Amino acid sequence: MSHRHEHTVSTIHVDTIPVEIHIMDPMLLSVVAKCMSAYSPADSTAEARLLSGSDPISDTENLLDLAYEVGSSDNTRYDRESENDEEDVGWEREISNKRMCKSATFHDFCDDSEYSRRPVTTLPEEDFDEEEEDEFEDASDRRELDDYEEEEDEEDDEDEIVVEEEEVAPEDIEEHEISHIPNGVPSQTTPSVEDIKKGKKKRKAEDGMRKMKKSSTFASFLNMFVSRRRSGRDSASGNRDGERLMSRSTCLLRPSISLSVVQESMILGSDGESVEVSPCTSDQTPTGVPPRYIVNVKMRQKPARKWSEEEIQKRLSLPADLRLPVAVVDKLNRTPTLDQPLTRKNRRASLSEIGFGKLETYEKLEKLGEGTYATVFRGRSILSNKFVALKEIRLEQEEGAPCTAIREVSLLRNLRHANVVTLHDIIHTDRLLTLVFEYVDRDLKQYMDSCNNAMQMNNIRLFLFQLLRGLAYCHQRRVLHRDLKPQNLLITAKGELKLADFGLARAKSVPTKTYSNEVVTLWYRPPDVLLGSTDYSTHIDMWGVGCILFEMIAGRALFPGGTPTEQLGLIFRTLGSPRPDRHPTICERPTFYPYANRHYNPEPLCRQIPRIDAHGFELLMKFLQYEGKDRVSAADALKHPFLRTICVKCCHLRDEQSVLEADGIHIERELLSSDHHHNSRRHHRGTLVKDKYRMHSSHHT
Amino acid sequence: MAEFLKLTDWTWQLEALKVTPSILAGMNKDQELLYRREGIKLIAEIGAALNCKPRPTIGVAAVYFHRFYMEHSFQNFNREITAISCLFLAGKVEDFPKKCKDVCAAAQAQWPEIYGKYHHSLVDEVMGAERVLLHTLKFDLQVGLPYDALLEYKTMFPDMSREQITDAVQIAWTFINDSIYTTLCITTEPQMIAIALLHLAFTVKGYQPVQQNMDPCWWSADVSNWPQESVDKACHLVLDFYSATKEHPVLESRRLTTL
Numbered sequence: 022m023s024h025r026h027e028h029t030v031s032t033i034h035v036d037t038i039p040v041e042i043h044i045m046d047p048m049l050l051s052v053v054a055k056c057m058s059a060y061s062p063a064d065s066t067a068e069a070r071l072l073s074g075s076d077p078i079s080d081t082e083n084l085l086d087l088a089y090e091v092g093s094s095d096n097t098r099y100d101r102e103s104e105n106d107e108e109d110v111g112w113e114r115e116i117s118n119k120r121m122c123k124s125a126t127f128h129d130f131c132d133d134s135e136y137s138r139r140p141v142t143t144l145p146e147e148d149f150d151e152e153e154e155d156e157f158e159d160a161s162d163r164r165e166l167d168d169y170e171e172e173e174d175e176e177d178d179e180d181e182i183v184v185e186e187e188e189v190a191p192e193d194i195e196e197h198e199i200s201h202i203p204n205g206v207p208s209q210t211t212p213s214v215e216d217i218k219k220g221k222k223k224r225k226a227e228d229g230m231r232k233m234k235k236s237s238t239f240a241s242f243l244n245m246f247v248s249r250r251r252s253g254r255d256s257a258s259g260n261r262d263g264e265r266l267m268s269r270s271t272c273l274l275r276p277s278i279s280l281s282v283v284q285e286s287m288i289l290g291s292d293g294e295s296v297e298v299s300p301c302t303s304d305q306t307p308t309g310v311p312p313r314y315i316v317n318v319k320m321r322q323k324p325a326r327k328w329s330e331e332e333i334q335k336r337l338s339l340p341a342d343l344r345l346p347v348a349v350v351d352k353l354n355r356t357p358t359l360d361q362p363l364t365r366k367n368r369r370a371s372l373s374e375i376g377f378g379k380l381e382t383y384e385k386l387e388k389l390g391e392g393t394y395a396t397v398f399r400g401r402s403i404l405s406n407k408f409v410a411l412k413e414i415r416l417e418q419e420e421g422a423p424c425t426a427i428r429e430v431s432l433l434r435n436l437r438h439a440n441v442v443t444l445h446d447i448i449h450t451d452r453l454l455t456l457v458f459e460y461v462d463r464d465l466k467q468y469m470d471s472c473n474n475a476m477q478m479n480n481i482r483l484f485l486f487q488l489l490r491g492l493a494y495c496h497q498r499r500v501l502h503r504d505l506k507p508q509n510l511l512i513t514a515k516g517e518l519k520l521a522d523f524g525l526a527r528a529k530s531v532p533t534k535t536y537s538n539e540v541v542t543l544w545y546r547p548p549d550v551l552l553g554s555t556d557y558s559t560h561i562d563m564w565g566v567g568c569i570l571f572e573m574i575a576g577r578a579l580f581p582g583g584t585p586t587e588q589l590g591l592i593f594r595t596l597g598s599p600r601p602d603r604h605p606t607i608c609e610r611p612t613f614y615p616y617a618n619r620h621y622n623p624e625p626l627c628r629q630i631p632r633i634d635a636h637g638f639e640l641l642m643k644f645l646q647y648e649g650k651d652r653v654s655a656a657d658a659l660k661h662p663f664l665r666t667i668c669v670k671c672c673h674l675r676d677e678q679s680v681l682e683a684d685g686i687h688i689e690r691e692l693l694s695s696d697h698h699h700n701s702r703r704h705h706r707g708t709l710v711k712d713k714y715r716m717h718s719s720h721h722t
Numbered sequence: 723m724a725e726f727l728k729l730t731d732w733t734w735q736l737e738a739l740k741v742t743p744s745i746l747a748g749m750n751k752d753q754e755l756l757y758r759r760e761g762i763k764l765i766a767e768i769g770a771a772l773n774c775k776p777r778p779t780i781g782v783a784a785v786y787f788h789r790f791y792m793e794h795s796f797q798n799f800n801r802e803i804t805a806i807s808c809l810f811l812a813g814k815v816e817d818f819p820k821k822c823k824d825v826c827a828a829a830q831a832q833w834p835e836i837y838g839k840y841h842h843s844l845v846d847e848v849m850g851a852e853r854v855l856l857h858t859l860k861f862d863l864q865v866g867l868p869y870d871a872l873l874e875y876k877t878m879f880p881d882m883s884r885e886q887i888t889d890a891v892q893i894a895w896t897f898i899n900d901s902i903y904t905t906l907c908i909t910t911e912p913q914m915i916a917i918a919l920l921h922l923a924f925t926v927k928g929y930q931p932v933q934q935n936m937d938p939c940w941w942s943a944d945v946s947n948w949p950q951e952s953v954d955k956a957c958h959l960v961l962d963f964y965s966a967t968k969e970h971p972v973l974e975s976r977r978l979t980t981l
Binding site: 419447 | 810811814815817819821822823845848849852853856857861862863864
């Protein structure tokens with residue numbers, strides 16, 4: 022242990038490094054040589070065998086040759102992918118920009134800025150096994166490696182002893198926690214002495230059961246799951262003991278599993294974790310908590326102080342508008358949770374007490390719409406009394422959670438932006454996955470209809486700017502939307518635009534050839550995709566932006582095709598036939614042949630939208646390019662002269678700040694309005710509208 | 723897993739590997755590493771049978787697998803079921819969806835000794851495990867892999883010839899393919915893995931990248947504060963895997979080892 026520290030010291034001295042490298046080389050090679058025969062495809066890489074198709078490599082070859090060989094057999098795949106990179110110029114550029122800012126790439130998906138500033142030291146020196154290093158630096162032989170293994174074994178034994186010494190502790194915490202975690206049983210007070218005694222007896226019995234469980238299979242686990250479900254949750258009290266036993270080993274089976282994504286302000290926990298899980302997971306692995314810590318928990322049975330509602334809100338960083346039920350405040354006061362240092366686990370438990378992640382917390386109101394894989398309801402949160410949108414996704418018996426739902430959840434939970442719809446909570450039950458979104462009562466389609474399809478030019482600019490801002494944010498995080506259309510752009514009462522429905526979106530990596538062909542709604546689908554291209558990138562979304570911009574100005578869809586053929590016909594007739602010299606990727610597609618003989622001259626599009634200015638028309642045409650790489654990127658479009666007036670006022674905003682927070686930015690009143698929004702206005706009672714930026718839109722009149 | 727050993731949501735300090743749920747439940751460290759290797763072996767082989775590529779599907783499935791067993795123990799959750807659930811879920815997330823029954827059929831065809839006993843209940847087992855998996859991973863399913871970072875580094879060395887760098891990148895690529903068998907992905911960020919294994923590739927080939935601006939190491943421009951030693955340690959983790967599998971090829975007996 023003591024000489025461990027010697028190792029941690031001298032690493033950054035510039036002059037020592039070359040020496041180290043020098044020494045390292047032969048050493049590494051010696052180890053490599055030692056290990057080389059290990060590298061036989063039969064046991065190490067199925068990949069290698071699969072690709073090379075060669076015979077298993079004999080022990081006598083060295084790793085160098087082998088790595089080389091595997092590398093070259095890997096060649097095909099690797100080269101093809103790098104080719105894609107080169108095609109995808111826009112993306113490449115973004116990547117190289119990214120390199121400029123340190124470590125941006127791997128912190129993209131961390132939503133806490135605290136972590137992006139963290140000095141990047143992933144491997145604290147003393148953590149690494151010392152002996153290994155020694156063995157290596159001595160560049161010694163096998164024997165020493167064996168020694169090392171022996172030593173490590175000893176170390177493991179020590180670990181085990183520690184566990185045995187305090188084996189009772191995990192049990193204690195589990196018992197203790199169960200008492201204050203809501204599991205359908207009415208609130209329990211802190212266990213009395215008698216209870217504890219009973220608990221001990223029970224624990225012995227449970228220990229026995231647990232030992233049996235070690236050898237049990239997944240099948241038995243599932244059986245238990247099924248039987249529990251059958252027996253029903255509100256079974257007779259006589260069953261309760263048995264149920265409790267069961268719920269300890271299968272706590273994941275509790276009615277709802279949540280991530281409690283909740284509110285923007287509380288998404289970032291103090292420890293940087295973004296999303297919480299209800300206590301069911303945490304008490305499932307009581308052994309994961311270091312024993313010493315648990316003993317402390319056990320000791321403190323009674324909270325020393327009484328917590329008021331405000332204090333609880335502050336402690337758990339809850340949004341201020343949340344009303345905590347009296348019962349919850351009482352209950353939290355009976356449990357020691359709030360007195361302990363607030364760990365994620367505690368906070369999760371408390372959040373679950375409050376009701377995040379539970380279906381009961383949300384009152385289901387009328388159905389708003391039905392999609393291919395989900396039904397959307399308007400709902401109300403019992404906690405905040407605000408409206409929410411509940412997206413119910415049916416889980417299939419044979420396939421589980423649908424692809425689209427999984428992708429939508431996993432992408433949205435990492436997107437925090439004023440122009441992207443907020444995912445508040447996730448409720449995962451046996452049959453349903455319910456996503457709780459912020460509720461916005463209108464989409465852009467309805468908005469356009471409401472103003473008789475003649476939107477104010479300034480509002481068009483504002484919506485376009487917000488659309489591009491949201492898209493730029495997604496694209497920067499390698500997320501494509503893939504399904505842009507006015508119906509998927511939500512417009513709040515304040516005039517904020519939010520991207521919604523990420524069911525078809527996915528994280529963008531370097532393109533692979535397997536994107537499904539049928540993704541973008543026909544009218545907003547770019548010609549390259551209509552012709553069967555699956556090789557797309559962020560520019561796939563930009564064509565749709567152009568179509569939406571035209572629609573906002575003209576009041577009608579640009580290319581309202583019914584079939585892919587009709588859609589392409591409309592596009593070519595309006596914008597002119599693609600030319601082999603200028604649009605090679607379009608014209609080279611085999612699916613283009615049927616269109617190659619017909620020749621159309623471009624129609625003067627600006628005549629259809631006389632009220633657009635020269636800048637606006639120029640920008641529109643930058644979106645409507647046949648070649649994906651010719652389309653302007655969202656980030657560049659934000660800086661276009663057409664949007665300059667907004668851009669200069671908004672450049673200082675943080676991601677989560679709305680454009681409407683900037684001085685001098687406001688929605689103008691649309692000239693014509695229908696009665697529709699007088700009705701829908703009621704839905705926004707709870708929405709805070711800052712007086713300063715109060716919107717002067719139709720439904721305030 | 724102990725909260726204070728977490729570096730980020732899904733990376734842990736190396737110490738955490740000594741107090742995993744499995745170890746706390748009575749397993750020793752070597753056994754656990756072996757169990758992890760066996761699980762990954764199943765993912766890789768069944769994935770290959772389903773035409774999945776290491777990038778992204780198998781790589782992502784492996785990361786799910788390693789993360790899962792930082793939260794749960796091998797004693798409570800069978801690795802063979804978790805392995806195919808990870809593969810199934812990774813397919814959904816990475817846009818290579820495979821039907822659950824296809825995954826199960828491939829598993830039973832490839833490893834009858836292991837999956838044969840489940841007969842027709844395998845699909846149900848996977849459905850049950852998917853719930854646990856989604857719950858454990860908190861729906862945080864977007865995983866960065868080292869491959870992307872590696873490709874970025876391809877253009878970082880103007881002083882090397884195109885052949886040299888391509889060569890090195892391909893060797894590193896292979897190392898990354900194999901690194902999924904190790905616990906590297908739960909202690910190290912993907913970009914760091916790419917750096918470490920590219921460094922290993924350079925060392926193997928005897929290339930010495932020219933350092934610019936007096937930076938101590940070639941990666942200092944990208945990731946400051948990451949000392950040579952840590953990089954070496956990451957490399958050794960992969961090399962250890964090779965030496966471990968030389969003595970005992972993973973699943974050589976085609977049966978899972980038992981305690």
